[in-house]
Every structure is written in C-alpha cells, then in structure tokens.
Amino acid sequence: MPGIYRLKGTVKHYDWGGTAYIPSLLKTVNSGNKPFAEYWMGTHPLGISIVETANGQSKKLTEYINDLPYLFKILDVKDMLSIQVHPSKADAVIEFARENKEGIPLDSPQRSYKDDNHKPELMAALGDFWLLHGFKPAKELEYILLNVVELRELLPVYNHSGYAGLYRHVMEMPQSEVDRILRPLLDNIIPLYQEGTLDKTDEDFWAARAALTFSQGEHIDRGIFSVYLFNLVHLKKGEAIFQDAGVPHAYLEGQNVEIMANSDNVLRGGLTTKYIDVKELLKHVKCEPLVPHILKGENYSPQIRVYQTPVKDFELSALDTGPQEPIKITAGTTEILIITEGKAVIGDAGIVLEAGDPAAVILPGTEYSVTGIDKKSTIFRASVPH
Template identity: 45%
Template sequence: MKNGVYKLKGKVMNYAWGGTSFLPGLLHISNPEQKPFAEYWMGAYRLAAAELVTPEGDLSLDSLIREHPEQFLSAQALSRFGELPYLFKVQDVKDILSIQVHPNKKEAEEGFDREEAAGVPINAPHRNYKDRNHKPEVMAALSEFWLLHGFKAQAAIEQTLEDVPEFNILLSLFRKEGLKALYRFVMEMDQVDVNAMLNSLIKRELRKKNDGELTREMPGWWVAKLFHGKNEIGNIDRAIFSIYFFNIVKINPGQGIFQGPGIPHAYMEGQCIELMANSDNVLRAGLTPKHIDVPELMKHTVFESTIPNVMNGEPVLPGETIYPCPVADFGLARIELAAGGGYENRATSLEILVVTEGGILINNSLVLKTGEAAAVLAGEDYHIRASGHCVLFKAFVPAG
C-alpha cells in the first residue's frame, strides 16, 4: 500500500427499524422505494466489510488487513487483537431496537467454547455466542437521541409498581426478594398472564398519548408508539416491563454514552454514531423476533441501579474531544473545525474518519464531503483543513 490515507466506502444495512431519509440523505443515495436504512458500517467485519478506494479499484478492508496486517493495524494492535478490534457505524433509529445485554470477555469465551463443544452451528438461530469477544459500545448523538440504559433506582422502580395499577400485584415480590426476582418473574411469566396484565395498560397509554398527556420522558409514550396504528394487540412482548423498569435517557447532539457488559439497554429513537468491539454476541430480552434465552440473559445482567453517565467529551487537541471508554478495543473522538481551521495527528492504529457536517481536505489531496469516510493507516502523519464549518468523528485503537 503506497499511500497512507484512502477514501472508504461502507456498507448499508437495511434493518426494519431504520428510517427512510436520514442515511440516504447523508450518503447521497436516492431511496425511491422508501427502504429502511438503519446502519452504515465502516469496518472489517467479514460479512459486510468496507472497501478502500485505490488505484487498483475498490478493495475489501478485511482482505487488505489480512494481507498487510501490521501496516494497517500497527504492531501493537496486531499483537493484542490480531484483527481490527472495532466496528464503526452511523445509525438511524426510527423504531425501538431489541432490549439486550452483552457478556464480558471471559463470559463470551466460556459461552462460545461451550456452544462449540455442544456442536451448535455458528449460524443456528438459537446460538447465543457467535465469537469469543465482548461487545462494549459507545455512541455519540447526531440528533436528539433516546435510549433505555440500565435499571432505575430501587425507589423509582417501587414507585412505578405503586403508580401503575397493573403492576401493584408485583410490589410484595419486589419488596421481599428484590430486583432480580422481580425481573425473573416477568421474564418467565406465561404469555397468557403477560397479556392479561398488560392489555389494559397498553390501551390506557394509547389513549393518553392520543390525548397529549404523555411525553418522551414517560414509559407510556414509548409503549403507545409501539402499538400505534395496530388493529389488534395480540400477544404482548414482555419487554414492555423493561420500558417501565429501565432509565429513559435523552442525549443531545454531541453528547455520548458508554454501555459496558451486563447493562441492559435499547436504542429507541434518533440518529447517532456508534462504535463497538468487533463482536456479534447479543443476549436479548425482547422486542425482537430473534432468539431469547432467559436463563442466559439473567446470568449476565447487572441487577443494580444505574446512574446514566452522559458524556460531553473531554478536550484533547484543538477542536477535538474524546469520549472516555474503559476498554482497550476502541476510542471515539469528535472533531469540530471552523472555516479554515486545521487538525494534525499521527495515526497510532488504523483510524476511520467520517464527516457528518461540512467538508474537509486531508493531506492537501483527499477531499471528503458530508457522509464520506476515510481510512488512515497506522503510523501515518496527516493533517486536515476545513473548507467551512465541519464536524467529523474518528474511530481508533488507543495507544498503550
């Protein structure tokens, strides 16, 4: 590889929960069929690897890393991870994603080895562990963004059980045996009992939202959104309980949040940048047609109150703020420059840059406009100049 900086073409993922206009607009793609554009992947995940634009044509980032591992990753990252350890995304969340938990590294290794020994095919629908890696995540909002993140304070959960008539019957269990027993009970409840408990609640929330009595800070707003326009309620997803038991978090543009192992969470609405470890290990609690394994979910969930840590980012270089993440796999930075402003750095690993506002010039040769991305190879010195006000995000592997 003769150059150190290349334009990067990611892969669009058309999941049903995605919006129809944000990503097509960002990526300058027409969408006359109004397909859902959920995610834009910029990484080396083999099933959807990004491509470098080179004089020899568009080449798979995954293949190039395998052919030139140290030149792309750095000797340090190659020795520690053996691959690009992160997956970088832009997301547009129109509908609530599945409520989920991720295992830690040791749990992922043990779970993967256990399913391998049991002969569970890697692509089996009921397989929990697709690899031996953990899957911590950090996101930074591009718009007003809403998500569920961890359990509410014990007192707040008790107040919820008192305020929601359908939940009153759960109060004694919670007071006697605590949060884990409460969550296990609702997750293992027979479907007929779930329907009986939640049917009237959903109808009431729909009525209240229609009358303008709910806001996004309230669980009922999201429950009503889930069932809006449906003629029949039918079997009710037990994940509805989680919406009442978890923190509802609002994140403003430029702010971020880290989600580590064991913290139950779900994205609900908005656009964001997401950076995660290179893994597909997800244990789901609901709002999904995919496999749900309640015993495995319970084993890895942190049953403690969580105070969401919404980050504004820490300034480092001029124009650059970093969102601190307690993992070695990845780092995320936001760079904002005024017209004529500049940024200089040396890539300590493979860095991926994506422009979300404005346009930039890298090393006086590569132009990136809104929605375009670039890969900077390890060890490359590079400088950026802004043609006007611009915002870009950088994914990297932290040094040291």
C-alpha cells in the same frame, strides 16, 4: 499520498431503519423508500469496507490491514430495537466453547454466542436520541411501580427480592400473566399515544409504541415491563453513552454514531419477535441500579473531544473544526474518519470529506491534518487507544 484513502462502507437495510438520514449522508437517491438502518465501516465479514486508491481502483480494506478490533457504524433508528445484553469477555469465552461442545450450529436461531468476544458499545448522538439503559435507581423504580397502577402488584416482588428477583419474575412469568397485567395498562395508554398526548419523556409513550410494534395477536411483548424498569435516557446532539457488559439497553429512536468491539454476541430481553433465551439472559444481565453516565467528551485539545471508556478495543473522538486552524494528528493505529456535518479536507492527501463521500481510512503511522472548509464541521474518528 499513501496511508490515507477514501472509504466506502456497507449499508444494512434492516426494516427498523429510517429512509432519509443515511441516504442524505451518502447522497444516494432512495427511490424505493427502503429502510437504511446502518452504515458499517470496518472489516466485519458481513460488510468489509472498500478502499478507493488514487488511480480509481477499489480494493477491500482487508488487503491493507488485518482485522480491526472494532466496528464503526452510523445508525438511523426509526422503530425501536430489541432489548439487549452483551456478555463479558471472560463469559463469552466460556459460553462460546460450551455451545460449540453442545453442537449448536453457528447459524441456528437457538445459538446465543457467535464468537468468543465481548461487545462493549459506545454511541454518540447525532441529534435527539432516546434509549433504555440499565435499571432505574431505587427511588425512581419504587416511584414508578407505585404510580403506574397496573404495575403496582410488582412492588411487593421488588421489596421482597430486589432487582434480580423482580426481573426474573417478569421474564419468567407465564405469557397469560404478562397479558393479564399489561392489557389494562395498554388499553389506557395506546389511545393517548394515538391522540399524540404522550410525551417522549414518559415511559407510557414508548410502552404504547412497543405494543403497537411488537405484540403478536393477543400476546403482549414482556419487554414492555422493561420500558418501566430501565432508565429512559434522552441524549442531545454530541452526547454519548457507553454500554458495558451486562448493562441492558435498547435503542428507541434517533441517529447515532456507534463503535463496538468486533462481536455478534447478543442476548435479547424482549421488544423483538426473535428468539429469547431467558436462562442465558438472566445469567449475564447486571440486575442493579444504574445512574446513566452521559459523556460529553474530554477535550484533549480545543478541537478534539475524546469519549472515554474503560475498554481497550476502540476509542471514539469528535473533531470540531473550522477553517481557521488545521488539526494535526498522527495515526497510532488504523483510524476511520466520517464527517456528519459540514465539509473538511484532509490536507496532506487532498481528500475532501463531505456528504456523498463522508469517510476515509488512515493507516498506522500516517501523519495527517484536517481543516474545515465550512464554518463548522464535525468529524467522528475511530481509533484504538495505544
């Protein structure tokens, strides 16, 4: 049946990745115990997906469709990722042109803008997932600056100059000051972390882990301040969160499915050994309180939940299906499906989605139906709102 094909994505072996989740999703033996960090589905030049035709041929997805406006991924975060901020679309256009004019090569580590696009991101948790997301609301921020004794000297800075002043203060202070403030704190909490007495709901847990992961020699990563300044969010399976332009965030631990606009524009803010451009970061980070908005998905039908966001680049929905009733869908745009739980069949094409062969692509205009074979199956569906 034309219009529906099996899809093979690309594995990224970044060293922060877990070794079991993605291999089991792909039914790949990971004999070398390599990290399998991300599984990419889409048309990104660094990982163009492969389409399998009915007669067993393999072709690049780009032979069937033009570039997708989104990149669809599975992530397995074992070691925490860097703190990141992404620019708005309007800012990305201006900054990309500026760096081009300044003659900074695209592959230079000093290059902050790789393209002229924004990079909003939406992620749904596949199990317990932990992340940092935006600045804490005022009461919580004041509470933590008062109660973590070693950070108390930051309270007057916050009282005097607010969120922006506080963040600038910790991001611009000399490294010797970072070390002076954080060393006594880490000396207290690292032994507790190593004894296993800290809970994941406690910022100290992640600060200690970050120190053991990122600090180089005597020097302490200043991103550890942000572990206390940002919201520590715990998502449960099926819950999602959207990261718009300017919202600082860092993935800490867990597996998720993620969809983002096609862009590589990342400004880092610590928890990394990579280049940090503090000036650019401070230009684009939204220094304001944020109450995390956890998305459960809006039911369009009893079996389709859509995670709504304000962006036009992508849409993520979850299909919850069992054997009783097929879900009928007409693809308005190119859609990618990946099953993360159970087993289901795309009726019209007879393609079975299951571990080992979890993904399919549906070309625009194709009508299709999905029926669970197992009692409960979950399929994530990437598309574009239209």
